[in-house]
Amino acid sequence: MHEDTQFRVVMPDAMIADAVDAGYRPPVPRVRALAAGGRPVLVRCVPPAPDGTGHGPGARRNEELAETLALVSVYAWAGARLFATSHPHAARQALDMVSSIRGTRPPAVARRGLA
Numbered sequence: 001m002h003e004d005t006q007f008r009v010v011m012p013d014a015m016i017a018d019a020v021d022a023g024y025r026p027p028v029p030r031v032r033a034l035a036a037g038g039r040p041v042l043v044r045c046v047p048p049a050p051d052g053t054g055h056g057p058g059a060r061r062n063e064e065l066a067e068t069l070a071l072v073s074v075y076a077w078a079g080a081r082l083f084a085t086s087h088p089h090a091a092r093q094a095l096d097m098v099s100s101i102r103g104t105r106p107p108a109v110a111r112r113g114l115a
Contacts, residue, residue, distance in 0.1 A: 006104065007081055007095040009088045012046050019082050025071065028078050035079025042082035045071045045091070069094045077102075 010016065019042040020034050026043060034041045045068045065087055072083050072091045076098045085091045099105040 006099070007076060007083065007092075009083050009085060009091045009095070010042075011088075012044065012084050012086050014042075014084055016040070016042050016082055022080065028074060031075055031078040031080050035081075040081040041079060042084060043071070043075045043080045044084040045075075046084070046086050065090060073098055 015021075019040040020037065021042045021044075022031055022034055024044045024046075031041055031043060046064070068085050068087045069090055072085065072094045075083065076095055083091055083095070096105065096108065100107045
């Protein structure tokens with residue numbers, strides 16, 4: 001599978017030196033404005049956890065996963081390039097889908113449906 005290298009998924013506590021850290025779940029217009037500045041934008045899709053696990057207190061995994069995928073997709077479309085999440089594999093799949101829809105990478109599988 002061809003992985004789009006314009007996006008990068010990092011661990012929730014990652015610090016990226018050359019990126020603008022937009023913080024935890026920033027408003028989409030803020031992400032667009034930061035991305036327009038030309039530097040890579042880092043968004044954090046999970047709340048900071050006091051125990052260092054990357055999960056907020058009382059987080060329910062299924063809901064957190066669905067929220068993370070939605071956030072990653074919207075932020076990628078808005079111009080963010082770095083994503084801090086505790087769901088790296090699922091986030092990577094969502095980013096590949098966004099890239100395929102935008103036309104910047106070929107789809108993993110192309111099927112033609114005939115009815």
